[in-house]
Amino acid sequence: MTTFQETRPSAAAKPVRWAADAVAVMREGARLRLDYSAQSLWRVDRVIDEMRRDEVPYAAVEKALRGFGAYAGEVIVRQAGGEWWASGGEHWLRTPDGRLWDPVDEARRCFLGDGSLRLLCREAMAAAAKSTQ
Template identity: 45%
Template sequence: MQGYAAGFVAELSERSRLPLDYTVASLRLVDFVVDGLRRSTSERAAVERVLQGLGAYAGEVVVRRAGARWVDLDARQRELFGQPVGIRMPDGRVWNPLGKVVKRFEHGPAESLERFYLMLHGRRRPGRPEKPGRCGGATERAAC
């Protein structure tokens, strides 16, 4: 997904001047772009590729800033999240940034990507060593 996100950012940068620089603050721009898509169409299928790219970008921000890593989801998690990949936090929790972007498109400002990052459980704090992950059953937001 890292390569997919980088390709999406490069393509988007050619067409616009959005400073997608993988900072937490740039997630506010993701919210802004998704809101623009919502105003232009209510048809998710018409913007699916852009939503996927923005979700990959949002996930890559979490990977770079919070110590997460991309993981392939198992069959149960795929069914739960509706996506083939997610991000695993240092504490073992699995999150779905691709789905979060879709939720922003479908439900609006209540599903902020910036707020999603700021409220993420399991982030690695700067200067702290990574803790080994915990294992447990899948829940809506977490799995091992």
């Protein structure tokens, strides 16, 4: 059980920076433009899939995965009205329907072959849309 929670802006500071770093690295290194749209998560999932297929060691991509997860979280924040929450050094999102999401962990799961940032975003956006109807 979490006893202390922070809301935006303090809880968002680190994930927003991680996401911006991922956008910059993808633009400069891979020549991919990430625009914080739900569609851009297709590209992120493909990049993670390529890293897995190339058998890159987890330790070598850990920070990149954190950045990709934070990027997906920022897509959800911007598209579905979610907000970052933090406790004990962990960061997650809460969408307007009250559900909690962990996009950073989802990026790790993608790397292990058992996740999708695109699908996480789609599910979070659908849940948020239902709560406003």
